[in-house]
Amino acid sequence: MMIGVFGLSACGKTTLFSLLTGMRLDPATRRKDGVTGTALVHDARVDELALIFNPKKVTLASLTFTDMPGFDADALPGEKSRVMQFIQTSDALLCVVRAFESPSVAWPANCETPRLQLDTIRTELILRDLAVVENRLERIAETENKRHRLSDEEQRDRKLLTAVREKLENEQLVSRQELTPAELKSIGTLGLFTAKPIIVAVNTDEDQLSRKSYPDQDYVREQCASNGFAYIELSGKIESEISQFDEADRQLFLQEYGFTESGIQRLSRVVYEHVGLISFLTVGEDEVRAWTVRRNTCARDAAGAIHTRLAETFIRAEVISHKSFMTVRSLKLANAQNLVRLAGKDEIVNDGDIFHVRAGG
Secondary structure: OEEEEEOEOOOOHHHHHHHHHOOOOOOOOOOOOOEEEEEEEOOHHHHHHHHHHOOOEEEOEEEEEEEOOOEOOOOOHHHHHHHHHHHHOOOEEEEEEEOOOOOOOOOOOOOOOHHHHHHHHHHHHHHHHHHHHHHHHHHHHHHHHHHOOOOHHHHHHHHHHHHHHHHHHOOOOHHHOOOOHHHHHHHHHHOOHHHOOEEEEEEOOHHHHHHOOOOOHHHHHHHHHHHOOEEEEEOHHHHHHHOOOOHHHHHHHHHHOOOOOOHHHHHHHHHHHHOOEEEEEEOOOOEEEEEEEEOOOEHHHHHHHHOHHHHHOEEEEEEEEHHHHOOOOOHHHHHHOOOOEEEOOOOEOOOOEEEEEEEOO
């Protein structure tokens, strides 16, 4: 799962990327290439289980992010395409919108407010998708002119793409067009940007974070809700500062703002959940680990995430929810109280399930 970090210049996206991944990048450096790094997904359940089992190793779930070059809405088409090529290979987008005030950091041209930035990002994604759909429809028309007859599949594609184009022209994202699974599969090869999960992170300053308010806040929230975007507010500047604190000072600082965890921890989890991922857990003296699978994964496929051999030899899984386990804090007691259930190969795994596979030889 690749998450593309996208935004206009001077929005603070490289700062957030660096904090997520631990990679040291200079936000002031203008890059022509993307930079990829891995971010851990904070999970308090893993912390709790590690205290109980005291394992030799603790492994959190992770996500891969690519920090794209800053996007300039006034750039020439070739330059825009060069930046957007990084979206092509991304499974989802983390769009950073600047709200923070700083006299030393210039606003992007013609985008001096959060509203203008969000509108620009949304418009650019729609325009790119329209161009791709138009191109495909033109190729279908050329085929019809040459052969004078289209195959049934090509006729279905033309009808579908015509409807998609009409809704895009009315500013309706592909992800909001209520397409069937078969229709989504049909247009999947086009790599349409607005079909991807999108997360909006508003980068505030200290005063805005303290007041829990910034210019255009209501508008940005409403647009995120109506377009199906995940939404989070955080301050890259404050996150940079607290990343230097020890744990005790960090918690005191966060409490002053009414938070129990850092914005970066919240951001990684919001992204993880919005792109349709869950974690199931394995526990023991050797390791406590969060395993990443897509939502609605069955038990046999979850076993395969641990090792392909376990999927091939899967018999059943012993499963207990994290919430149920924490009432007894012991697998022995959980079994004695019949809190552990047996799951067949087709049973869906839930987020936070503690999972033990029974497999054949």
